[in-house]
Amino acid sequence: xxxxxxxxxxxxxxxxxxxxxxxxxxxxxxxxxxxxxxxxxxxxxxxxxxxxxxxxxxxxxxxxxxxxxxxxxxxxxxxxxxxxxxxxxxxxxxxxxxxxxxxxxxxxx
Numbered sequence: 410x411x412x413x414x415x416x417x418x419x420x421x422x423x424x425x426x427x428x429x430x431x432x433x434x435x436x437x438x439x440x441x442x443x444x445x446x447x448x449x450x451x452x453x454x455x456x457x458x459x460x461x462x463x464x465x466x467x468x469x470x471x472x473x474x475x476x477x478x479x480x481x482x483x484x485x486x487x488x489x490x491x492x493x494x495x496x497x498x499x500x501x502x503x504x505x506x507x508x509x510x511x512x513x514x515x516x517x518x
Contacts, residue, residue: 435500447477
């Protein structure tokens with residue numbers, strides 16, 4: 410992929426979320442690695458869509474991100490079941506920018 414696009418994506422992450430101690434790579438997962446959940450995911454994808462002219466209206470965030478707070482931990486403790494979410498990586502977002510769309514094909518659903 411295009412390093413310029415990836416660098417613009419990393420700049421957006423840093424601008425919205427600050428710097429991370431980990432290196433941002435194409436395999437970096439938004440929820441697991443960047444700790445983006447709930448309302449933060451909504452705000453991120455609103456800005457992502459505006460910045461890169463990507464329609465994110467059909468993206469069902471609850472399939473990819475846990476709600477704010479410790480609901481997932483609560484469920485694990487009391488039911489013994491961890492809520493598995495689909496994964497979005499920076500590589501997926503880079504591909505979406507290059508293609509001009511974010512859908513199941515881009516995300517590998």
